[in-house]
Amino acid sequence: MRKAAVLVAGGKGTRMGGPISKQYLPIGGKPILMHTLEVFYKVDPETELILVIPELDFDYWNELVETFGFKILHQVVAGGNSRFQSVKNGLNAITFQEGLVAIHDGVRPFVKPSVIESSFEEAERSGSGIAVISLKDSIRKLTDDGKSFYQERQYFRLVQTPQTFQLEKIRKAFRVTEIPQFTDDATVYEHQGWQVSLIPGNPENIKITTPEDMDYAEFLLSLKK
Numbered sequence: 743m744r745k746a747a748v749l750v751a752g753g754k755g756t757r758m759g760g761p762i763s764k765q766y767l768p769i770g771g772k773p774i775l776m777h778t779l780e781v782f783y784k785v786d787p788e789t790e791l792i793l794v795i796p797e798l799d800f801d802y803w804n805e806l807v808e809t810f811g812f813k814i815l816h817q818v819v820a821g822g823n824s825r826f827q828s829v830k831n832g833l834n835a836i837t838f839q840e841g842l843v844a845i846h847d848g849v850r851p852f853v854k855p856s857v858i859e860s861s862f863e864e865a866e867r868s869g870s871g872i873a874v875i876s877l878k879d880s881i882r883k884l885t886d887d888g889k890s891f892y893q894e895r896q897y898f899r900l901v902q903t904p905q906t907f908q909l910e911k912i913r914k915a916f917r918v919t920e921i922p923q924f925t926d927d928a929t930v931y932e933h934q935g936w937q938v939s940l941i942p943g944n945p946e947n948i949k950i951t952t953p954e955d956m957d958y959a960e961f962l963l964s965l966k967k
């Protein structure tokens with residue numbers, strides 16, 4: 743079955759701050775996005791790679807590709823005003839109609855190859871494969887009147903990417919008007935009335951979001967060497 747990966751990196755990285763958007767910041771001396779593209783390429787070099795970035799960054803990205811001698815073939819697509827719009831643009835750019843697509847945050851370079859593989863396997867079997875991890879801490883639910891209540895943490899999961907789907911189904915799911923609940927791709931899929939399938943993610947697959955994540959990312963990278 744044909745496979746694609748849409749790596750979304752169309753955001754501005756406001757929580758990270760700084761003059762350069764976080765997806766281009768170096769870890770181990772190389773932009774975060776190049777690490778993420780490499781993981782997907784290594785899992786299967788035949789995967790069609792779609793990189794979604796802001797249109798204004800196209801020239802900058804081309805410069806980075808040249809500077810770093812980055813050779814992995816990928817298609818660059820313009821992002822939208824929200825993650826939903828960026829994913830939709832990425833899905834529309836895939837050159838085939840039938841197959842599987844992994845949707846992944848470009849700023850999650852530490853996804854394990856085995857997680858990508860099992861997300862594709864589960865999506866082929868059941869329609870979707872969503873990477874999640876269980877909680878290690880206790881959790882409490884807050885109410886508007888300032889109280890908080892115990893929650894049974896075994897019934898909760900933290901949701902990561904990749905979120906992998908049968909291409910025809912996820913394209914259909916994205917042909918809707920965006921609503922605030924669409925914080926990821928699983929919610930868009932289940933808006934159609936379809937149940938998502940969960941697969942175990944890897945805890946170090948962090949979404950690089952704030953400045954302290956950069957130090958942790960350097961540490962995680964040092965463990966891989």
Ligand SMILES: Nc1ccn([C@@H]2O[C@H](COP(=O)(O)OP(=O)(O)OP(=O)(O)O)[C@@H](O)[C@H]2O)c(=O)n1
Binds near residue numbers: 757824826829950
């Ligand atoms: N319009 C957008 C917004 C976000 N993303 C991508 O979605 C992923 C997860 O979003 P987040 O970590 O929130 O990134 P930013 O939106 O860039 O960060 P912030 O919210 O701090 O501005 C990132 O890879 C981000 O680039 C995107 O492709 N298009």
Ligand SMILES: C[C@](O)(CO)[C@H](O)COP(=O)(O)O
Binds near residue numbers: 926
């Ligand atoms: C898609 C996601 O990474 C799953 O955890 C998350 O929902 C993205 O949230 P953000 O607020 O756009 O970073």
